[in-house]
Structures are given as C-alpha cells and as structure tokens.
Amino acid sequence: MTTMKTELENFQAQQLPQLNHYLESYLANLRGEQTLKDAMSYSVSAGGKRIRPLLILAVCSEAGRDLDEGVYAVASSLELLHTYSLIHDDLPEMDNDDLRRGRLTNHKKFGQAMAVLAGDGLLTTAFECIGKADLNGDTKSKLMTALAVAAGPQGMVSGQVADIEGEKKHLTLRQLQQLHQRKTGALIDYACYAGCVLSGLPADQQEQLHRFAAAFGLAFQIYDDILDVVATKEQLGKAVHKDQSENKNTYPGLVGLEGAYQQLEEAISQAKDSLAAVRELGLKTELLSGFLDYFVRRKN
Numbered sequence: 001m002t003t004m005k006t007e008l009e010n011f012q013a014q015q016l017p018q019l020n021h022y023l024e025s026y027l028a029n030l031r032g033e034q035t036l037k038d039a040m041s042y043s044v045s046a047g048g049k050r051i052r053p054l055l056i057l058a059v060c061s062e063a064g065r066d067l068d069e070g071v072y073a074v075a076s077s078l079e080l081l082h083t084y085s086l087i088h089d090d091l092p093e094m095d096n097d098d099l100r101r102g103r104l105t106n107h108k109k110f111g112q113a114m115a116v117l118a119g120d121g122l123l124t125t126a127f128e129c130i131g132k133a134d135l136n137g138d139t140k141s142k143l144m145t146a147l148a149v150a151a152g153p154q155g156m157v158s159g160q161v162a163d164i165e166g167e168k169k170h171l172t173l174r175q176l177q178q179l180h181q182r183k184t185g186a187l188i189d190y191a192c193y194a195g196c197v198l199s200g201l202p203a204d205q206q207e208q209l210h211r212f213a214a215a216f217g218l219a220f221q222i223y224d225d226i227l228d229v230v231a232t233k234e235q236l237g238k239a240v241h242k243d244q245s246e247n248k249n250t251y252p253g254l255v256g257l258e259g260a261y262q263q264l265e266e267a268i269s270q271a272k273d274s275l276a277a278v279r280e281l282g283l284k285t286e287l288l289s290g291f292l293d294y295f296v297r298r299k300n
C-alpha cells in the first residue's frame, strides 16, 4: 500500500541532504586538532531529527524567502549549538547517559575532557557560522544576540540549572512549564524568530509565530516526557508504564499519563490557534502545521 507523503515529509526529503551537506562542510573546513574535529563531527553526523533547523527553513519557505546560503548558515548554526547541548547534557555530571542518537555518547567514545571541548567547539562554531554568513550586518547582529539570549543563562542554560536544582524538590506544573520554556522552548522560539528575521516578516506575523513556537515547544517537551514513560503497543505488544516516582519532575510524573495527554492536546490546540491567526494575516502554514502532526505524534 502506498501512502501519500505530507508537504513536510517532502520538504524534509528535499532539505535534509542539503542541510547535512552544509553541516559537514562547516566542520570539515575547521582548522585545528583532528581529534577535536572528529569528536565534534561524531555527534553532528549521528543525525537527529533536525527539528530546529527545519523550523527555520520552514518559516522562510512559508514566507517565500529564497533558501540560500545565508539561510542554511543560520539553520546549520542552530543544529551545531543544539548538538553541543546534547553532548554536555549526557556527561556524567549531568544526565550521565551512554547512548545518544543511536550511538555511544560523545564522552563514552572520546572521554569526558574531549566531550566538554567538542561541545565548546560546536557552541562557538555556531556563532562563527552566522558571523561568516552571506547576510547583512544588521540581520547577523540580531540573530547572534537572539541566539545568545536563547541558549545562554537567560534561556537554555538557565532551564538546565532549574532542571538540576528541581530534582531535589517538587515543582508545581507552572514551574515545570517555565523550566521547559527555557530548557527546550527557547531554541524552538529562536528558530521561528530567526525565520522571521531572515524573511523580514511583519511584527504581527512574528508575534503569532512566537505564540506558535511557545505552544509547539511545550507540546514537544510533554510528548518527549510521555514517550519516556510509555513503551508503545507496537513495540512491546502492551503498554508499559515505568515507575513514575523515578522522575517526579516530568508531566506524567506530575499530572499522570492522562493528565499529560490532556496538557499535550491543549498545547497542540494553542499552536493550531496561532497558526490559524497567522494564516489570517496572510502567511502560508502548511509546513508548520505538519510539525504538529509529525513531531509531537512520533513514536520515538
């Protein structure tokens, strides 16, 4: 039986090879120690869903913006930065994970010191990528500042701190949401903002895309928490629920599985409302709608 591909799936099929090509060439052209370059490339080339760069490309595409080198440089830089965050998150001092993107984690493969440095290298290269992009100075300045705010101590890094400190206490649902707005949401919001800046979208459309990003980011996080505690029937023949007391600061841990699904539906519905509003303002939204069907209903 053949199934029709969605617009987003066709878009992914077109854009991902190109994006991966840019990512590889940025890393291949770096000067410096081969071990460091190998460690950086190892985690980037392991794949991942590339949601954040795809969001930038999708907003630009909806706006009719040419997907040129400048757009790819900004999209690639975000994936480099995101990969840094995963490498550092996996370290023994943080989440202490052995596997990531279907491979050994960076520190398991290259040792802890090199993993820290590979993360540092990816974070800084992200800014170099924007700095060298074929874009005007004002656009680059806006994007670099916004990326630093989203990724740094007012955004993702502060969310990570709240997560670590939250392990020792019981968070309220509001506190959990605020934590995830920074830890996961800030980069997703930046992706939509970057698409808006690159495409020169007006303030009213930007505002609705910001609302969409906030709701989609939340849905993405809730869904990730749900996937973490539920093994699907397709995989195991029955639903398996992990001991939820293991991690109380997750949506299922805080409001139960049914409650988490309810929160997920609310977030998806808010994201759809924002897309309807931005459509009213004249922007296409087919690809962005696809993110809701594809990435928050995924099986893994």
Ligand code: GRG
Pocket: 047, 048, 049, 050, 051, 084, 085, 086, 088, 089, 101, 156, 157, 160, 183, 184, 221, 224
């Ligand atoms: C170390 C400063 C610092 C921050 C780490 C992103 C992050 C912050 C931690 C990752 C831990 C985690 C499970 C966060 C929830 C959000 C999430 C699902 C991140 C993984 O992003 P995906 O699913 O990963 O887009 P891929 O591999 O597909 O790119």
